[in-house]
Amino acid sequence: MPVMDKLKNLSGTAAIVGVAESDKIGRTPDKGPLELHAEAGRNALADAGIDKSEVDGVFTAGYSTYDVAEYMGITPHFTDSTSVGGSSFVIHIAHAIAAIQAGYCEVALITHGQTGRSDRARAGANPGLPSAQYESPYGIIGPPVAYSLAANRYMHQYGEDRTREAMANIAVSTRKWANMNEKAFFYDTPMTFDEYHDSRWISWPFHLPDCCLVTDAGAAIVITSAERAKSTKKGGVSILGAAEGHDHAVLHQMPDLTRTWGRHSGPQALEMAGLTHDDLDLAMIYDSFTYTVLATLESLGFCGPGESPDFVADQRTAPGGDFPLNTNGGGLSYTHPGMYGIFTVVEAVRQLRGETGKRQLDDCNLAMAHGTGGLLSSTGTVILGRD
């Protein structure tokens, strides 16, 4: 089990000093995924004011680190391609803290890039994986079908009507945030509750707006020691807590379709930071689907099992509400290239720095960024604080 005394000693020892997206996000048919990695990596290093020659740790998922590093002309002394779906890039943050504190590297670069919108082609399934034999033949292929199966179980346990209303609340509140972010896919497209309820089914109980976007996008994060962060362009956003894990790969092996690994990574990250839920000013929670948010809020401990519909009621998570959630517009309405987790961190850092323009929160000092990967399989949670 994680040794909390040791983890507490790591709290605040490293900081995020650079964040960025690729030059363009949304539709980039003229760009390949590695180019998006490299653009985002270059932009994040520029944000930090650090030259790429100083990068000695490289972290990525989807590609191997040597593909990204070779493209960018980086020769790292520490390398980590941990790949557990969309949470991977949040999980890399914990690994970067550990590597920096152990002395394996000083400047860690985490990159992401995917052209989910432009490729659309699915990689062939590996026949040796359980999904190829026990889920895909039944049309349980890809996240919308799998997550809708989990959502229906939640509805059964906690009530269909109140769950439906909660999913609508998340879809609509997240869209309102997107309408305040000019980089968001749906920046110019508002959505009413009626439009939500009247939209077509993708996989019942999911309407189309219950499902995240499919876009092209890249993002990157630069991390260094708290000491070195002081001499960077913008200073550091302190990493106060970080935790990770997973409890299944294929959906039917998930122990409880209403509880994610966030039930462990959330409390662990908060305890490492010495904070509680009430201390947080912002929650950036991976919203692959509206349901993902409901299950995740409960798993993280913001509310109890079955209580999310009350927790998010009355647009509490929308601009002006007292629980700001996914202020970039989320995977639902801002961008979602396939593995979105890194974008939760980018937005949290920008909010903590006060860089988010008209959607900027007042007094944003402490934030949680939380990624979910696979089929509700893996999670990574980080707690970030303004220095």
Place this chain on the structure above:
Amino acid sequence: MADGYNKPIPIPQPESDNYWEGAKAGELRLRKCDDCNQAYFYPRNICPDCGNNNTSWIVASGNAKIHTFAIVHRPPHPGFMDDIPYVPAIVELEEGPRMATQIVNVEADPSKISIDMAVKVVFESITDEISLPKFEPA
């Protein structure tokens, strides 16, 4: 084999040959750990609970109840284009384990299907070698 079957077809693996042979013969075969005295899914030689190799095969009754289901309207794969709406599900077998499947011989309407509904296995032959265990209302 239905002509033009273009959905994903399972390729039996060393630990699942017997499972697919069973399905072809109209049996739902499960692995059981003889140390834990517990059946488990999916088939693997090593017990996921205790980690021992003292495992055997049993034939399941085929009785189950629906743990959850969905109704797919937008096919995630071209092979399912003619099947929509279809009903993927996770069922809980009488022996304990859960497995993914489809509910068939029922109208794909959320008012006609319910969680905890009793279902029983049926086998759909999709190739000379492969039959898929699916479930229908009991």
